[in-house]
Amino acid sequence: MEHLELFFKSIFIDNMVFATFLGMCSYLAVSKKVSTAVGLGAAVIFVMAITVPLNWLLDHYILQEGALAWLGPEYAEYDLSFLSFIMFIATIATMVQLVEIIVEKFSPSLYNSLGIFLPLIAVNCAILGGSLFMQSREIPNLGLAFNYGVSSGIGWFLAILAIAAIREKIRYSNIPPALRGLGITFIITGLMAIGFMSFGGMLTGGTEKKAKKVETVKVVKNIKANNLANNTTEIKK
C-alpha cells in the first residue's frame, strides 16, 4: 500500500516537470520529436532507478548525522551532510559513465537508441533533484527509494512524451509569430501543469489534516518535556 501510494504520488501529484519544474532544459530541448523524446525519457527512468537507491545508501551509511556509527562508536558524532551535493553529483556522473560503458559492451542495440542521451543526463536537473528530494522527504527504506526513483522517472517520461506529441501537432497551427517555438511551449506546459494539479486530491482524501495535528501535539509534548528538563536541571543547580 505504501509502495502504491508513493508510486502514484510521484508520477501524478509530485510530477517532476509539472510540480517542481525539474529537468526543464532537456524537456524543452529534446521534445521536438516523439521518437527522441521516448529515448531520453527511457534513459531518465533507467538512470534514476540506479542513482536514487545508490544515493539513499550513501546518505544513510555515510552522510547523515551519526550514519558512520557502523564503523565504530568513535565515529558516531560525525555529520557529513554538508558534503551531500558533491557526493550525489559525483555518484550520478560516474554512474552515467559506467552505465554508458556497460550498455555499449553488452547491448549495442540499446546503446544505439539510448547512447546519445546518456551524457546529457548527467546534467539533467531531474536526476539530481530526485536524489535531493529523496533526502529532504526522508524516504525510510531502500525499497521505497528504488520505487521513488522509478516512479519519478516515469512521471518525467510521461511529461516529455505528452509535450512532444503536442509539439508535433502544433506545427500545423497558426500561432502568432512572436510566440512560435519556445513561447507557446511554455504556455502549453503551464496549461498541462494546471491539468496535473487536479490529481492533487487523488490520495490525500482528508488524511493530511490529521497527520498535521499529531505533529503539533508531538511538538507541544517535546516543548513540555524540554521545559521539564530545564526546570529539573535548574532545581538541581
Add this chain to the structure above:
Amino acid sequence: MGLLTKKDLKLVKDPLFDNNPITVQVLGICSALAITAQLKAAIVMAISVMFVLAAGNVVISLMRNIIPPKIRIIAQLVIAAALVIIVDQVLKAYSYELSKQLSVFVGLIITNCIIMGRFEAFALANTPWKSFLDGIGNAGGYGIILVIVAFFRELLGSGSLFGIKVLGDSVKKTGLYAFGYENNGFMLLAPMALITLGIIIWVQRSRNSSLIEEN
C-alpha cells in the same frame, strides 16, 4: 570605465537582453521557476547563481589547459558542486528561514544548465577576466528574468513586494481592497510561472523580430 573595453562591455551587456540565457538560449529554466513566488527568494537565488557562475567560470578558465577533455564534465560538476556548498552553508548560517524556503533548489544550482553551458561554451576557451565578465553577464540576464517573473507573481498573487503590503491590507479592506480588489491566488501556484515566462518571451520577441523562431 578604464577597466572595461568595448568588447568586454559587450560580454556583460549581450546576455542581459538580446542573448538572454533563459529566453533566448533556453538554459537554466529548471530552478528559475519554482522559487519565483516571492521577490526576496528570487533575488537571493539570482545572487547565488551569479557567485557560482562568475567564480566557477574563473576557476574553469584558469584550469582550462590542465583538464583532460574526456573527464571535463565531471571536473566541471565537481567545481560547481564545491561552490554551491559554500553558498548553501552561508545561506544556512545567515538566513536559515530563506534557505529552508529555497530547499533543494540551492543544490540544484549545480545542474542548472546555465552553469554547465557557460563552463562548456565559454570558460573552456577564454581567459579568466573575460570568463568572469561572461559569468556576471549571464547570471545578470538570468536574474533579470527571475526578478520580473517574481515581481508580477508576488504583486498579483499576494499583493505585496518583498513581503511589504503595497496594495493595502486585504483583511481590513484598506487601499485597493476597499474598491473590491482581490488577490489572485492562482499566481502563486506553479503553472503561472510558466505562463508568465511565456508572456515575457512573447513581449521580447515582438519587440525584437530577429529572435523569432522558424517553425
